[in-house]
Amino acid sequence: MLIETRGLKKTFKSRGKEVEAVRGVDLAVKEGEVFGLLGPNGAGKTTTMRMLSTLIEPTEGHAVVCGHDLARAAGRVRRDIGYVGQAGGTWGEVTAREELVMQGRLYGMSKKRAQARAAEVLESFQLGEYADRNVKTYSGGQKRRLDIALGIMHEPKLLFLDEPTTGLDPQSRAHMWDEVRGLRERGTAIFLTTHYLDEADALCDRLAIIDHGEIVAEGTPNELKKEVAGDVVAVGVPERASEARDLFAAKDFVREVEAGEPDPATGIAVLRLYVDDGASALPELLRALDAADLSPASIELHRPSLDDVFLKQTGRSLREEK
């Protein structure tokens, strides 16, 4: 295990009030995997990551990172991890090469070694062309690549990435995903936070969903989705939503019904039915609606997404948060 935490807590004092940002997190991250912490803004993702990367001290709880006790051997932890914050880590009138060499030297490399490693990293992140330009002239994607390059200068076992693709255009985002996969192939484990469902789904071997400072689900994306149900049927009803809901809930092939609020503009309420086999459930559902003289405005069948997982665990949609 690269990370193991027990009851990790962080309480901030803000204007006399105590805010529990993280309330008892248990996590395990294995060697070589991409682990994602998925959750809405303010869920405690960044705070958890900042604790694990030695930037802030936990209020309570215990954590072992790369084999070292976080509370007693923060210095050893720092040697083995890399960290790329949301803000990046470079600015202004410095060049990529200068910053990379400096970073290597902060990790104790000799000047010569740092220069050689910087050249290597610049090459592999396709930054060679801009290596000697000031960072302030970089595009968002180039800057982000440099941020990651700085994080892996010392070849850490574990790399923390805080919201690695927030604010990137779709193309840079795709590049970033490739970089992350490439690092994983070379054996670096990655711990990332994200509020993008597709990112968590596409990139992570395993993930934990966090909400209000607590882990609400943990597993591989597939495991998590299977937990929800086989399929999700979303039925939009223009009226008598609660009647339709009771009707569906009475069916024994329907595992669970989630009723959404009616849309203020159209008056249509969406009911989400979790069923084992959506294809065979559809005709039955339509017949039942017909018999009750209810006509659906829309009907949609889909495989459960991570949003369904989040919705089921928290009663809210992650998409609505944005």
Added chain:
Amino acid sequence: MKIVRDTWLVYSRAMKLNLKQPVWLIVMLVQPIYFLFLFAPLLDPMEGAGVPGFENGAMETFVPGLIIMMALFGSAFVGFGLIAELRQGVIERMRVTPVSRVALMLGRTLSTVTTTVFQSLALVLLAALTGKLDVYWPGVFLMLLIVMLTAFMLAAVSLGLAIILKSEDAMAPTINTLVQPIMLISGIMLPMAMAPTWLQSVADFNPFYYAVQASRDLFAGNLDSDFVWQATAILGVLTVLLVWWATRKFARAVA
């Protein structure tokens, strides 16, 4: 030693950044130059007129004070650069490396001390060019030690404040509120010897009053003045305390 190596690394990065923006170093000289040419001539009649505090001559009294003023303002504002670096994640990135926390602070502070020394020398040379200033170089170099302590201490305070305040908008009024009265009752503009007794008593509690007096005495070659050892002791103790305080802020910074 790790801390020396780390301090050197942080220092050389900070110096490189300073040198890439030489405009700043010149801007910091502009204000003292204004004072030198637009205010100092007003003091000419003091020379030989028996006004208390001007026994060493007008320019010989004014220039050392001016240098302390430059050290005061130049260092007190270095926190602004740190706020930008905090916002851009530079400090956070460095705090995740095994670099010594003390070095993160010392490296930056020492780069400010270096630029202040160069600015002071430039100012002495400029003042000497006016032809009204007698320069006693061994005194100037001893005075630079006081200037260095002043810059070192204030740079540490400014960096610590930057970490607490985290915003330029809060930083500017805070620094001004702190530095203006300190400057006024340190006798930089006019010697405190001219002040009424009550104001002199207030000045006795201002560490920079001793810095200014010691600088004047050293500049004039009065190496055995009491102010010299008093300033060294007061600034020395304060510097140690404030550097320790700022280092703690650096180690715990929540950016």
